[in-house]
Amino acid sequence: MSENRTRYVILGLLTEENLTGYELKKIIELRFSFFWSESYGQLYPAFKALTEEGLVTAKNQEGESRRAKTVYSITEKGREALAGWLREPSCKESVRLEILLKLYFSRYGDVNAVTEQLEAFFAEHQRQLYMLNLFETELSGIEEEHANHRDILRVIDCGQKVNRAYLDWCSETIAYLKGRDSHEAEN
Amino acid sequence: MSENRTRYVILGLLTEENLTGYELKKIIELRFSFFWSESYGQLYPAFKALTEEGLVTAKNQEGESRRAKTVYSITEKGREALAGWLREPSCKESVRLEILLKLYFSRYGDVNAVTEQLEAFFAEHQRQLYMLNLFETELSGIEEEHANHRDILRVIDCGQKVNRAYLDWCSETIAYLKGRDSHEAEN
DNA sequence: CGGCGCATGTAACTTGTTACATGATTCC
DNA sequence: GGAATCATGTAACAAGTTACATGCGCCG
Numbered sequence: 039m040s041e042n043r044t045r046y047v048i049l050g051l052l053t054e055e056n057l058t059g060y061e062l063k064k065i066i067e068l069r070f071s072f073f074w075s076e077s078y079g080q081l082y083p084a085f086k087a088l089t090e091e092g093l094v095t096a097k098n099q100e101g102e103s104r105r106a107k108t109v110y111s112i113t114e115k116g117r118e119a120l121a122g123w124l125r126e127p128s129c130k131e132s133v134r135l136e137i138l139l140k141l142y143f144s145r146y147g148d149v150n151a152v153t154e155q156l157e158a159f160f161a162e163h164q165r166q167l168y169m170l171n172l173f174e175t176e177l178s179g180i181e182e183e184h185a186n187h188r189d190i191l192r193v194i195d196c197g198q199k200v201n202r203a204y205l206d207w208c209s210e211t212i213a214y215l216k217g218r219d220s221h222e223a224e225n
Numbered sequence: 226m227s228e229n230r231t232r233y234v235i236l237g238l239l240t241e242e243n244l245t246g247y248e249l250k251k252i253i254e255l256r257f258s259f260f261w262s263e264s265y266g267q268l269y270p271a272f273k274a275l276t277e278e279g280l281v282t283a284k285n286q287e288g289e290s291r292r293a294k295t296v297y298s299i300t301e302k303g304r305e306a307l308a309g310w311l312r313e314p315s316c317k318e319s320v321r322l323e324i325l326l327k328l329y330f331s332r333y334g335d336v337n338a339v340t341e342q343l344e345a346f347f348a349e350h351q352r353q354l355y356m357l358n359l360f361e362t363e364l365s366g367i368e369e370e371h372a373n374h375r376d377i378l379r380v381i382d383c384g385q386k387v388n389r390a391y392l393d394w395c396s397e398t399i400a401y402l403k404g405r406d407s408h409e410a411e412n
Numbered sequence: 413c414g415g416c417g418c419a420t421g422t423a424a425c426t427t428g429t430t431a432c433a434t435g436a437t438t439c440c
Numbered sequence: 441g442g443a444a445t446c447a448t449g450t451a452a453c454a455a456g457t458t459a460c461a462t463g464c465g466c467c468g
Contacts, residue, residue, distance in 0.1 A: 042454085042455080043323060043326070043455095044455090044456095046326065046330075047326060050326070050329065050330035050333065053330070053333050058418090058419070058420090059419075059420070059421090060417095060418060060419050060420075061418095061419095070325075070326070070329075072320070073320055073321065073322040073325045073326075074321060074322070074325070074326060075319075075321075075456095076456090077456065077457055077458080078420080078421075078422090078457095079421090079422080079423090079456070079457060079458075080455080080456060080457090082420070082421055082422080083421090083422085086421095105418085105419075105463080105464045105465070106419085106420090106464095107418080107419060107420080108419090108420080117333065120330065120333050120334065121333060121334040121335070123327075123334075124327055124330065124331065124333065124334030124335060124338055124339060125334060125335055125338045127338075127341070127342060127345070128323070129323045129324050129327070129342050129345065129346065130321075130323055131321065131322050131323060131324065131346075132262075132319070132320070132321045133259070133260055133319070133320050133321075134260065134261055134262075134317075134318065134319045134320075135260040135261070135318050136230060136315070136316045136317055136318060137316050137318065138257075138260045138261070138380050138383060139230070139233065139234060139237070139257070139260075139261060140310075140311055140316070141376060141379060141380055142237065142257075142373075142376060142377060142380050143233075143237035143240070143307065143311065143373075144311065144373075144376055145372055145373045145376060146237065146240050146304065146307050146308060146311065147307065147308040147310075147311030147312060148308070148311060148312055151311055151312045151314075152311060154314070155314060155316050158314070158316065159316070159318075185332055186329075186330075186331075186332045188401070188405070189328060189329060189331055189332060190329060192328060192397075192398050192401055193325050193328055193329050195394060195397070195398075196322075196325060196391075196394045196398075199390040199391075199393060199394045200387055200390045200391070200394075202390070203386040203387045203389070203390040204383075204386075204387070206386060207382060207383045207386045207387075210379075210382070211379050211382075211383075214375070214379060218375070229426085229427080231427090231428095245446090245447070245448090246447080246448070246449090247445095247446060247447050247448075248446095248447095251446095262428095263428090264428065264429060264430085265429095265448080265449075265450095266428070266429060266430075266449090266450080266451095267427080267428060267429090269448070269449055269450080270449090270450085273449095292435080292436045292437070292446080292447070293436090293447085293448090294446080294447060294448080295447090295448080
């Protein structure tokens, strides 16, 4: 039922290009951060298991002056596993926003502290939206269109829409909390 | 650093009213589902720990014909812990949307299968938005305004905005995938 | 030569889910 | 009488994070 998702992120990215664990992690951070994350503690053991199962192959590159690193490639069996996952209906989503919990209970503590946290939330999503816009421009600028560019643009669009929703909401809510604070100060 | 959040959900909800573990779980499912979740496997051990630490007290209600159940109340120490958490800046957010991963890699599998999963995603968020609208109407309808009604309405508004963003995006993306599919069928 | 980025890995830990066990009450 | 809901709990497991250990290569 649960099936580890880490492996499919790996398989998916290896379909595009051969990568080291380190490079793969960087790509996840850069492109997926708004909807996905993986830590080394998940990745390296997953590489090991995938290699043992024959879904990827590892090649030690030591040539020239470079230090040893392991570059992974996907196998035919790996491609099949990836396609199999894409067919599966599961699709678990998990969202946890502590800030909403805090806002919900904000009456029971210091309003200003919660407001500050909302401001941090705002800044973070502003940054996220900025990165997504950059990424979009970068992709759109490429003349010769890679097979999955349009798919990726759809993913980016999701992030943009959701982040704009967060920012909208956040401005309103910060204003509300500040109003609430000064209103209560009057009493 | 990490600090268990389960306990703060419990403390927050107990500030509003005394509850059994079961009731508390129901409330989380009903009101928090779009941004938070807890399982019994987390809740009951947390109640135990909170009781031992003196942040909540447990009362066995057995009166009348009812079967035994344990109603928890928050203590003064518990209120302080809640306020302390509200002051802390941490505020971790975690989002994991498998559907975006699948869309990103959709070239490497069956487009129709992914489209179906997007349709399920759409339906789920339509349902979520519907529930939020209901909840909003319910709260707004109450004349005598409870202290934190407006805060809760802000939380609901976040869910509404984000869900509308999802639905917008989803319609566009389903149309895109269907177009992509038929376009490729021509070749 | 110090710091940063590249690079790999693991052990200990925390967090969270699932399946199971149990049984009362309520409503049809 | 049977299904749904109320109600409590745990054990086994799966998932995920963090801190640490190690060390090369490059740039200033």
